Amino acid sequence: MDAIILQILNGLDKGSAYALIALGLTLIFGTLGVVNFAHGVLFALGAFCAVAIQGLFSTSFETIDETRTDFLGNPLKVQTPYVEAWFGETMGGVLLDWSVPIAILLAVPVMALVGLAMERGLIKHFYKRPHADQILVTFGLAIVLQQIIKYFFGANPIAVPAPDVFQGSFDFGVMLGFDPFTIMYPYWRIVYFGFALAVIAAIFAFLQFTTFGMVVRAGMADRETVGLLGINIGRRFTIMFAIAAIVAGLAGVMYTPIVAPNYDMGMNFLVLSFVVVVVGGMGSLPGAVLAGFLLGIIESFASMSAVIELIPGINQVIIYLVAIVVLLVRPRGLLGRKGVMED
Amino acid sequence: MLGLNRKDLILFLIVVGLVVFAPFILNPFPEDSGLARFNAGYPDLMQRFVIFGIFAIGFNILFGLTGYLSFGHAAFLGIGSYAGVWMMKLLTVNIVPAIIASIVVAGVFSLVIGFICLRRSGIYFSILTLAFAQMAFALAYSVLTPITAGESGLQLSLNDPRILEAGGGSSIPAANFFGLTMRDGFEWALGGWVFTFNFGYYFCALLMLVAFYVSIRIFRSPFGMMLRAVKSNQQRMNYTGLNPKPYTLAAFVISGMYAGLAGGLMVAVDPLAGADRMFWTASGEVVLMTILGGAGTLIGPVLGAGMIKYFENIFSRLNERDLNALYDFLPDGLQGVAVSVSQMFVGDGWLLTLGLMFMLVVIFLPGGLVEGGQRVSRLFRRRKKTKTDDPEHHPQPSPHVGE
Numbered sequence: 001m002d003a004i005i006l007q008i009l010n011g012l013d014k015g016s017a018y019a020l021i022a023l024g025l026t027l028i029f030g031t032l033g034v035v036n037f038a039h040g041v042l043f044a045l046g047a048f049c050a051v052a053i054q055g056l057f058s059t060s061f062e063t064i065d066e067t068r069t070d071f072l073g074n075p076l077k078v079q080t081p082y083v084e085a086w087f088g089e090t091m092g093g094v095l096l097d098w099s100v101p102i103a104i105l106l107a108v109p110v111m112a113l114v115g116l117a118m119e120r121g122l123i124k125h126f127y128k129r130p131h132a133d134q135i136l137v138t139f140g141l142a143i144v145l146q147q148i149i150k151y152f153f154g155a156n157p158i159a160v161p162a163p164d165v166f167q168g169s170f171d172f173g174v175m176l177g178f179d180p181f182t183i184m185y186p187y188w189r190i191v192y193f194g195f196a197l198a199v200i201a202a203i204f205a206f207l208q209f210t211t212f213g214m215v216v217r218a219g220m221a222d223r224e225t226v227g228l229l230g231i232n233i234g235r236r237f238t239i240m241f242a243i244a245a246i247v248a249g250l251a252g253v254m255y256t257p258i259v260a261p262n263y264d265m266g267m268n269f270l271v272l273s274f275v276v277v278v279v280g281g282m283g284s285l286p287g288a289v290l291a292g293f294l295l296g297i298i299e300s301f302a303s304m305s306a307v308i309e310l311i312p313g314i315n316q317v318i319i320y321l322v323a324i325v326v327l328l329v330r331p332r333g334l335l336g337r338k339g340v341m342e343d
Numbered sequence: 344m345l346g347l348n349r350k351d352l353i354l355f356l357i358v359v360g361l362v363v364f365a366p367f368i369l370n371p372f373p374e375d376s377g378l379a380r381f382n383a384g385y386p387d388l389m390q391r392f393v394i395f396g397i398f399a400i401g402f403n404i405l406f407g408l409t410g411y412l413s414f415g416h417a418a419f420l421g422i423g424s425y426a427g428v429w430m431m432k433l434l435t436v437n438i439v440p441a442i443i444a445s446i447v448v449a450g451v452f453s454l455v456i457g458f459i460c461l462r463r464s465g466i467y468f469s470i471l472t473l474a475f476a477q478m479a480f481a482l483a484y485s486v487l488t489p490i491t492a493g494e495s496g497l498q499l500s501l502n503d504p505r506i507l508e509a510g511g512g513s514s515i516p517a518a519n520f521f522g523l524t525m526r527d528g529f530e531w532a533l534g535g536w537v538f539t540f541n542f543g544y545y546f547c548a549l550l551m552l553v554a555f556y557v558s559i560r561i562f563r564s565p566f567g568m569m570l571r572a573v574k575s576n577q578q579r580m581n582y583t584g585l586n587p588k589p590y591t592l593a594a595f596v597i598s599g600m601y602a603g604l605a606g607g608l609m610v611a612v613d614p615l616a617g618a619d620r621m622f623w624t625a626s627g628e629v630v631l632m633t634i635l636g637g638a639g640t641l642i643g644p645v646l647g648a649g650m651i652k653y654f655e656n657i658f659s660r661l662n663e664r665d666l667n668a669l670y671d672f673l674p675d676g677l678q679g680v681a682v683s684v685s686q687m688f689v690g691d692g693w694l695l696t697l698g699l700m701f702m703l704v705v706i707f708l709p710g711g712l713v714e715g716g717q718r719v720s721r722l723f724r725r726r727k728k729t730k731t732d733d734p735e736h737h738p739q740p741s742p743h744v745g746e
Contacts, residue, residue: 035466122702122706125706129709130410131465131466132410132412132469133705133709135412135414135466135469136412136630136634136701136705137701137702137705137706139627139630139701140698140699140701140702140705141698141702142698143627143694143695143697143698143701144695144698144699144702146694146698147692147694147695147698148695150691151687151692151695155691267623271473271474271477271623274470274473275470275474278467278470282466312485312486313481313482313485313486313487316478316481316482316484316485316486317478317481317482320474320475320477320478321478323470323471323474324459324471324474324475327462327463327467327471328459328462331462331463331467
């Protein structure tokens with residue numbers, strides 16, 4: 001029992017990331033009808049916003065402390081981050097410690113700009129082109145963005161720790177009446193899960209309860225009629241693209257303490273997120289979220305040692321197997337509407 | 344001749360000429376000149392030209408004719424490679440059984456995978472093929488390690504059984520074709536030039552010519568016509584009482600077998616197979632080759648494969664020193680800027696160049712190099728014509744897909 005709960009919990013954080021990326025993909029596909037192969041790289045860009053903020057905050061200058069010496073007897077060189085010099089030692093330390101949450105402030109405008117530039121500069125010209133062309137051009141863009149990240153941040157993963165407050169693990173076992181230390185769950189993963197839920201709720205509320213969201217939903221259902229009513233639906237869709245980019249970026253920022261970001265992380269997540277979108281149902285937002293969490297949990301169950309002993313290698317392929325079965329048995333996906341992209 | 348019409352025959356003979364005289368054509372610069380680094384006439388690279396040419400020709404039969412965009416074709420190349428190495432381990436280092444096994448095994452796999460993936464079309468097809476390829480890659484790295492040797496890659500070893508071979512010997516025998524060793528060849532020094540003739544290259548080149556010939560025949564056959572019908576309008580095909588599925592599946596299997604042949608040739612010239620050959624970037628590369636040259640054209644994939652492999656070779660070898668020499672004519676400050684900007688695109692940054700090239704081609708030249716060439720030639724032709732031609736009343740026949 002405790003093992004099962006542990007696996008569900010383990011699946012949640014990866015599932016959150018899948019759900020957020022898949023949500024953005026679905027938003028873009030539902031509004032603009034474009035398949036964005038560069039969406040995974042947007043996730044990576046968000047993650048590297050956190051890396052950049054951490055790098056910025058830990059940029060330091062060197063002073064020589066004459067009063068102390070190192071073990072060779074030379075005067076000790078002390079590295080002082082600029083933030084500590086400017087904001088005082090405590091405040092600077094706090095800034096550095098909290099660089100991941102602070103990175104959100106950087107990620108939102110950066111991702112919005114990147115999203116707008118992508119849509120206006122590139123994807124706009126591909127609405128009328130076949131899906132194959134859209135896939136190819138965004139695939140090319142993904143390679144380019146990935147290489148730019150690599151150029152600036154190098155090929156090695158860069159660890160960005162969570163704030164000290166969230167270090168350590170929470171003992172769920174005690175709370176649920178099991179033995180202590182049976183279900184340990186890192187605090188930051190709880191934060192990530194909560195954050196993902198908040199973002200998802202915000203997106204749904206935005207679409208459901210605002211006039212802007214209503215127009216967007218109307219445009220998703222029947223673009224032409226909305227246009228005939230004199231509403232500039234294209235501009236709203238562009239904004240939705242930027243929002244989708246921001247969602248992917250936020251998912252990336254907050255993911256950095258869980259897995260150290262690497263320049264090619266986006267592509268691995270992209271392939272899986274596409275599978276998530278397909279399983280959930282192309283164009284269905286609740287489907288994307290549901291399938292994201294579901295596949296995250298299924299994947300973590302498949303990684304249990306008992307399961308791997310039974311069927312070796314299942315943890316590597318389970319998601320793809322699920323996707324293949326879903327596509328063949330129920331082509332429109334779990335929550336997909338009938339007739340949407342069924343062939 | 345050969346069942347080809349005049350135009351195709353000329354095209355085929357041009358390709359034959361290019362392939363046969365490649366060691367000369369690709370070595371235009373004398374050995375000791377500064378431009379010698381731009382030579383491409385050494386065996387390893389020439390082999391890659393023709394092997395990836397085969398891969399792209401096969402991919403083009405699926406993508407160019409039927410319009411189904413597979414994002415997992417590298418899986419068949421990888422599977423073919425593994426099958427080839429196993430034949431060389433178990434039977435003999437003669438490459439004939441290895442290549443036959445590569446084609447057959449890749450064909451069987453593509454039949455199964457194609458049967459499942461072709462239940463859907465459009466993006467779903469792309470994602471399904473991608474999912475299968477990623478699955479194959481993940482399995483090759485983890486559970487199937489006894490068969491694939493995982494990360495280290497599958498290679499020959501001294502105590503392989505090789506049951507068709509006379510035992511003994513203190514070293515691993517070299518891959519050969521009935522005694523002709525693949526890595527053998529001879530050099531011919533002529534003035535400042537050194538031309539290398541490699542047996543492995545000519546063997547691959549011969550098979551590539553066969554593959555090219557078969558693809559021309561497929562393009563011009565009724566079967567090829569059916570594949571084009573699949574691309575242009577499946578619904579209409581259904582209404583005329585034709586089932587598009589068997590045709591598409593046949594195209595998928597054929598292109599899978601081409602990929603298998605390419606994989607088999609890869610191990611024939613270098614008996615080693617690794618899972619990274621199946622990674623999705625490798626699948627993306629063959630898509631790019633086909634698009635760059637011109638999807639749906641005969642010569643396009645070959646051109647695309649050659650160009651990408653050539654530029655990959657040149658760009659990834661350039662380093663800071665070369666760039667400094669290249670920009671020497673600029674004033675010092677500008678030279679520094681130019682060098683540091685260009686450095687993004689060479690060496691490890693070659694992928695950036697590749698991605699940009701990819702985007703530019705898709706955006707501006709969806710028909711690839713072949714279309715570009717046609718546009719240029721049309722530009723010249725139009726000038727010669729009298730201006731009385733009114734396009735409104737004398738519409739030009741739209742160019743055929745395969746031309």
